[in-house]
Amino acid sequence: MKPADTAMANAFVPGKVRLDPASQRLVEERARLLGPAYRLMYEEPLHFVRGEGVWLIDAAGRRYLDAYNNVASLGHCHPAVVEAIRRQVGMLATNTRYMHEAILTLAERLLATMPGELGHVMLTCTGSEANDLAWRIARGFTGATGIVVTETAYHGITDAVAQFSPSLGASVDLGRHVATVPAPGDPGAEGPGGFAEAVERAVAGLRRHGIRPAMLIVDTMFTSDGVRPGPDGFLAPAAEAIRRAGGIFVADEVQPGFARTGDHFWGFQRHGVVPDIVTMGKPMGNGHPVAGIAVRPQVVAEFGRTSRYFNTFGGNAVSCAAALAVLDAIEAQGLQENAARMGERLTARLRALSSRHPLLAAVRGAGLMIGVDIRSGGAPDKAAAARIVNGMREAGVLISSCGMHHNVLKVRPPLVIDAAGIDLFADALAHVLSTMEGDAR
């Protein structure tokens, strides 16, 4: 049976390229043991055995600059995080049904990075669980069941969350209670009134089907929609629009959060908006499975009255130790400032390349979360984006693509990257683009 369109940009396609025998064996073993739902990246998938700072090292000893995985945001195997985990794992790892100081310290530290309205922290293991919990809380608070998301949003893979993650592809059904709006920044796509009016129209559409809106949830950098930071502030009227309709505003910071955008610690802060719930994950433990939410007390009151929350591993002492070490390192190493500075350097170099290579139609982003829009004659060029992504892999640099048309390069170097790393990235891209243009001539 033919696979349906599962819409993963930059997925390995078995049989398309001849692999070396070692890779071929691993690919076959994966199919045999893990089954048909897993995907590898790149035309020729990679086999990593070690990570170190900005580098991932493959089985043959080749080093790749990891400019994609925002999980190891402090660099792979960051010494302080490794040390914190090593210490705590030998001490205690038990759960939140007992008292423990670390979870309280962590909650206090997280809340200190946010507006005062956000008063409680709840911990999960994954960003999917965090968004799933936000959804349960939103429903409890509003008594409503509708959701508004952007057209190519990704929020996670639990059953409930997959139903509001359109980027999973046309064969994963959206819930009937889910309405989509164009991602902001596509010229003309939003209609005359911009993003907030698009949200209002989506709410009206839900109501027409008898569904009241419970929440608007957005990745505040619209990462899967193709990285669309938009003009500062445009999220505030959208948040107001959903609140007027009785719903809440959930900022999904799983990808943008933890200082990546350079200007602020969280992506929503650029917009002068205070979310009702903030969800977080990926870089939170620099690779350790820890995620969670921050929530306004009045928003979680009803959920707390009717539902207890217990996540066996969520908020265990080791996860808290890892997350605290991450917060410490971001502060001690000035990584938000570094993200801003290196982001500027990278953006400048990308813009310079864009002036020489028309394929690079636009460079968007904030800090070290950057999207490069690949177009030919004004139209999204998915094939060229795929060639660049695979060419960069050949050149020893890891990126991927995103966006509705899979034509936006998704560039997310670790926050610890330095000027030499940025230059290596830009030089590699220049090389790949020149080679592609040479091939085309």
Place this chain on the structure above:
Amino acid sequence: MKPADTAMANAFVPGKVRLDPASQRLVEERARLLGPAYRLMYEEPLHFVRGEGVWLIDAAGRRYLDAYNNVASLGHCHPAVVEAIRRQVGMLATNTRYMHEAILTLAERLLATMPGELGHVMLTCTGSEANDLAWRIARGFTGATGIVVTETAYHGITDAVAQFSPSLGASVDLGRHVATVPAPGDPGAEGPGGFAEAVERAVAGLRRHGIRPAMLIVDTMFTSDGVRPGPDGFLAPAAEAIRRAGGIFVADEVQPGFARTGDHFWGFQRHGVVPDIVTMGKPMGNGHPVAGIAVRPQVVAEFGRTSRYFNTFGGNAVSCAAALAVLDAIEAQGLQENAARMGERLTARLRALSSRHPLLAAVRGAGLMIGVDIRSGGAPDKAAAARIVNGMREAGVLISSCGMHHNVLKVRPPLVIDAAGIDLFADALAHVLSTMEGDAR
């Protein structure tokens, strides 16, 4: 506003007992920082700072025998698991979009513990995610949407899974697509035909509402239903019943799995039944967040065709290293055999106590998963169970209660417990029961 019945057995109730100042501060800080949905255990909650083998050690240095937490199934901070995590966390922790040997080794090792029909392994971070994934797969395979669970089942806390976890309490709504059946073993509760006929009646009930059944999912020890191992084999006709109706049989091994039942590695094996999906979690990484499923290839084929599966932290190299170390230790230390032997010793001591103390109306279980039914005059005695649980805590032994009436002591010592540990447990229980009887006179 009055809290709804959130039905957690043995939860701390703020204000009921006067706490020492240090505990009072922690309780208040938790309420302030973590909000209203978290629960602590015991009348006087505990503050642990260290774990070591069968012991949890509180801030004052007092040691408690942990006969409750089946997560640290090899004992807290098991040296080999700690060492495996410490080694891998400094090496690499990246994700399943790259190839890696450890996930393949782990999948092979897990499948080797199961019947050959189960051919693929998929990894998540939590048991909730594992059951959520099983549900998505069941729906894809059957094209149906109904679920049959037992009346006091617990399967997890994602939105979808909470809807089929009736033990979360009356204020967390079951889905309209969810039908419950009495847990097996309640005399008379199942009706004449036993558990399989109860499943058939539930299926008929769903059909009457136009809902076809997708799955029967059971914890194979019916842990939250009050630990009901039932007679060997009774699950097989129930699995057949759901399959005849077009659904699949999912064995939730999150609590019973990984050698706890002593007789077999998995709870379902006692029944001579081969599940369509096996879900696993809690003890899988001895505290590290790792969970997953094993599935028959034909059952996951449709899901794999339409949906890709990516769990950012699921199956990362550190989680795999922890899970492999757990499998190694179970084998190297003969822990399945120890669970059988120590389970027998504990059961014998509990039965001896039961002959002297009529409150202990029944002792049920397999290996080191034991339920003790507390009744007065034949009726479930929730209050007496709570007094025993809190008395044991005073005596330095951790257990809790479960079952529809919260009257079943839930006893799950680590698999590494020795005869001295069992005797300490039984002596403590004898002491608590004598004290209670003395108080009653």
